[in-house]
Amino acid sequence: AQSVSQHNHHVILSEAASLELGCNYSYGGTVNLFWYVQYPGQHLQLLLKYFSGDPLVKGIKGFEAEFIKSKFSFNLRKPSVQWSDTAEYFCAVNPYTGFQKLVFGTGTRLLVSP
Amino acid sequence: EPEVTQTPSHQVTQMGQEVILRCVPISNHLYFYWYRQILGQKVEFLVSFYNNEISEKSEIFDDQFSVERPDGSNFTLKIRSTKLEDSAMYFCASTQRESIEEQFFGPGTRLTVL
Numbered sequence A: 001a002q003s004v005s006q007h008n009h010h011v012i013l014s015e016a017a018s019l020e021l022g023c024n025y026s027y028g029g030t031v032n033l034f035w036y037v038q039y040p041g042q043h044l045q046l047l048l049k050y051f052s053g054d055p056l057v058k059g060i061k062g063f064e065a066e067f068i069k070s071k072f073s074f075n076l077r078k079p080s081v082q083w084s085d086t087a088e089y090f091c092a093v094n095p096y097t098g099f100q101k102l103v104f105g106t107g108t109r110l111l112v113s114p
Numbered sequence B: 001e002p003e004v005t006q007t008p009s010h011q012v013t014q015m016g017q018e019v020i021l022r023c024v025p026i027s028n029h030l031y032f033y034w035y036r037q038i039l040g041q042k043v044e045f046l047v048s049f050y051n052n053e054i055s056e057k058s059e060i061f062d063d064q065f066s067v068e069r070p071d072g073s074n075f076t077l078k079i080r081s082t083k084l085e086d087s088a089m090y091f092c093a094s095t096q097r098e099s100i101e102e103q104f105f106g107p108g109t110r111l112t113v114l
Helices: none
Strands: A010-014 A019-021 A032-038 A045-050 A056-058 A064-068 A073-078 A087-094 A108-113 B005-007 B010-013 B019-024 B031-037 B043-050 B053-057 B065-068 B075-079 B088-095 B109-113
Touching (some): A019 A108, A032 A064, A032 A073, A045 A056, A045 A064, A073 A087, B010 B019, B019 B088, B019 B109, B043 B075
Parallel strands (some): A010 A108, B010 B109
Antiparallel strands (some): A032 A087, A056 A064, A064 A073, B005 B019, B043 B053, B065 B075
16 A cells, blocks of 8 residues: 555654654655654644755755655654754655645654753 | 644534534635544545635545635634544645645644544
8 A cells, every 4th residue: 555654653862863764655656755843732844845856855954854766765864963853753745646635654753852 | 924723722522513623724825735643643634625626535534524615714624423533633734836835734623522
C-alpha cells in the first residue's frame, strides 16, 4: 500500500547533538515532499519542502533535508539541536494527483534535554 | 501574519449527536482541507474543497461527514451522528492556489465523543 514511514517514533537528544530523522515513502512517480513541525500547544508549521531541483533543501531554523530518489527517502537533519527544537516532526508527501492532499507519516516526537 | 483559525478548541459531545467544527481560512485562500489525527496515530486527510465543491475525499469521509462554506469566510465540517471513534484532533488547512505549495494549518479542534 502507498504510505509514508517515519522510522523513529521517539528521539531523545542532548543540546548540540546532531539530528537525523528518517522518512521513506512508497509512492511511484512524481511526489512533492514536506516536513512539518508541531511545537507543544501549537499548530502544524512548514519546516521545508521539496518539489524539484537541488535534492538538498534548506528550511527554517537550521533544518535541512535530502531527497534521495533511488531510496524513496527524504530525511530531515540538523547539525546541532537546541532545547527549543523539542516538538513533533511530521514527514508528508503529496502524491501529485492534481490536488494538494498530504499524506503524513506517523510523526517523530523529539525531546531535547538542556 | 494571517492565520487559519478554528473554533471551538475543544468540543465534547455525546455519541449520536451532531457536531459542527468551524474554520476560518486565510482570507485570499481558495482551497480548503480537513485532516484529523486520532490520538497516537498519524494525521489523515479527510477532504479537500474548492469552488464550493468537494475535490477529493478519503475513504474515512463517509456519509456521516459533510463540508460547507456557508459564507465568504467560514469553512465547516459536520459530523451527523458522532461515534466514539470520531474522537480526534481535527485540523483545517488552506492554500491560495492549486499549485503545490505550503498548506497553512489551523490550531485544531479536539473532539471528544463520550
